[in-house]
Amino acid sequence: MRGAVIHAPGDVRYEERADPTIVEPTDAVIRTVAACVCGSDLWRYRGISSVPKPTPIGHEYVGVVEEVGSSVTSVRPGQFVVGGFLTSDNTCAVCRKGALANCLHRTGYDGCQAELIRVQNADGTLIATPETPADDLVPGILSLSDVMCTGWHAAVSADVRPGSTVVVVGDGAVGLSGVLAASQLGAERIIAMSRHASRQAIATDFGATHIVAERGDEGIAHVLDLTDGIGADSVLECVGTTESVTQALRAARPGGQVGWVGVPHDPEFPQQHMFWANVGLRGGPAPVRAYLPDLLERVWSRTIDPGRVFDLTLPLAEVADAYAAMDERRAIKVLLQP
Amino acid sequence: MRGAVIHAPGDVRYEERADPTIVEPTDAVIRTVAACVCGSDLWRYRGISSVPKPTPIGHEYVGVVEEVGSSVTSVRPGQFVVGGFLTSDNTCAVCRKGALANCLHRTGYDGCQAELIRVQNADGTLIATPETPADDLVPGILSLSDVMCTGWHAAVSADVRPGSTVVVVGDGAVGLSGVLAASQLGAERIIAMSRHASRQAIATDFGATHIVAERGDEGIAHVLDLTDGIGADSVLECVGTTESVTQALRAARPGGQVGWVGVPHDPEFPQQHMFWANVGLRGGPAPVRAYLPDLLERVWSRTIDPGRVFDLTLPLAEVADAYAAMDERRAIKVLLQP
DSSP states (O other): OEEEEEEETTEEEEEEOOOOOOOSTTOEEEEEEEEEOOTTHHHHHTTSSOOOSOEEOOOOEEEEEEEEOTTOOSOOTTOEEEOOSSBOOSOSHHHHTTOGGGOTTOBOOSOSSBSEEEESSHHHHOEEOSSOOOGGGHHHHHHTTTHHHHHHHHHHHTTOOTTOEEEEEOOSHHHHHHHHHHHHTTOSEEEEEOOOHHHHHHHHHHTOSEEEOOOHHHHHHHHHHHTTTTOEEEEEEOSOSHHHHHHHHHHEEEEEEEEEOSOOSSOOOOHHHHHHTTOEEEEOSOOHHHHHHHHHHHHHTTSOOGGGGOOEEEEGGGHHHHHHHHHTTSOSOEEEEO | OEEEEEEETTEEEEEEOOOOOOOSTTOEEEEEEEEEOOTTHHHHHTTSSOOOSOEEOOOOEEEEEEEEOTTOOSOOTTOEEEOOSSBOOSOSHHHHTTOGGGOTTOBOOSOSSBSEEEESSHHHHOEEOSSOOOGGGHHHHHHTTTHHHHHHHHHHHTTOOTTOEEEEEOOSHHHHHHHHHHHHTTOSEEEEEOOOHHHHHHHHHHTOSEEEOOOHHHHHHHHHHHTTTTOEEEEEEOSOSHHHHHHHHHHEEEEEEEEEOSOOSSOOOOHHHHHHTTOEEEEOSOOHHHHHHHHHHHHHTTSOOGGGGOOEEEEGGGHHHHHHHHHTTSOSOEEEEO
């Protein structure tokens, strides 16, 4: 088969690789229907994370089951499936507490931007759709593999409830998904912080009631203007920089809650402010499998269309162009088709 | 009247001061029945916080109302009252959200280790007992002025629920109150981290099911032994040092929650761990007035006896000895009587 391999910063190649096989009885091998590039993949592409050797890349996918190991019972060959960016057994002590991204037996993938993918812990990771989805549902289902569940995790971690006032920091695919999540969870006011017209438009379609284009002190001032001068009940932090985490903590009202899902680069943030303002912070990698049944139902019933975050579709063979498009911010998120 | 004034680190004097008076129509003046020394008062006593000039000190009290301002309606002269370590109006936009410690009009006190105390925002701060309490109830009610509500806030912030497994870091008056709070909130296992026999005994009486005497890596290893190898659902951080906050974050299971109420000295803690382990952190100064009705009822009905944290009673005139006793850890917490 062929798949994407990152050789060095800026150097992603589509090349011949060995076909994955069933190694453990809990494995499945799926044939990819669609994959995509994650903002976190760009870290290596941009040289922020190191690339010590050529490495298969990608961790978001949907596909059709080719083969399953002898102990797999929840999916079978021929089914259309989606799984999260980490595998989970959904049975260990941590999974039973609901923190499936921290499964004691979790694994990553040997590159999902590929024609075939080995999925470990198949029973605890994959979920099959009721039938083969219509083509227009595929992007939405693919988004559940990471960004939509991550945005949902931000909203859950930020304690969004019916009637909440919410700020979303970050207008990438995760931030936009966070807007959609907050809306689905019943937020009354959703303030999307975004400076890009095309992203503002999606945010508004996803349920944002206000757009704040300013950043830093001006952005905070604008948020306070919109929130009785006190800040938001819930803030979704979907970037991961010192600036964005600080902005999120400052945008929360006293006693408010920040859900952070932006992978932290260099976490330096105002802990004294957190304490004295009674602002909570929780989040991390999303427990995708825990959210999948509910969110798949919302996508399948066409209640939500999170696939709108994909604004460019390319053949998988052009994966290098996909990275370039996202790196240069020409695309919010690129869908890849084998 | 007379009251405590801190002149410099290690130098607390009981001296003549001007009687407080009604300044605003929302004020009350109360005659102190009991006051006490807070762990945070020791910061200045120990020179960790500066003492730029002689300053009246103390912020925990119960007493009898002497006089109220013209707009005060909820308490009247002669009533026995308790209030929190900060005043709150209980009507502003922040108070309406429940974050009363962050009231937009909050104030501190001009020294509560004194015979008379001016209480600003009296209606939003004070709560009267049903009648004058029996002497043996006074310590418990006094504890609601700070430590018991602070321990309760730790447990609420740590999301303690029926059936939770809880770790409490810190065996001072707040930590012990946190044990009691966790027990009242239905925790199934409560692991108190303590190396002092007398404090272990109170912790056990307050509901601790396990004692861990080790600290650092050994302490974490012992906690893991007691929690299926994964850590606790909820951790109450009741100290405020880098070591204790780090220990608390590491004692939480993936997806767990830390409630922090130890005033942070030098907050440097493992933020990457917080993110990757999905461990939340929230807390800060307790919204005392929000918790008072419930907790006063529990004390009044003798359901709980949080006053047990007072293990030394001194005349207010001997306030300097009270500071020394707490500084030297000869007492957990000292009750002062005018």
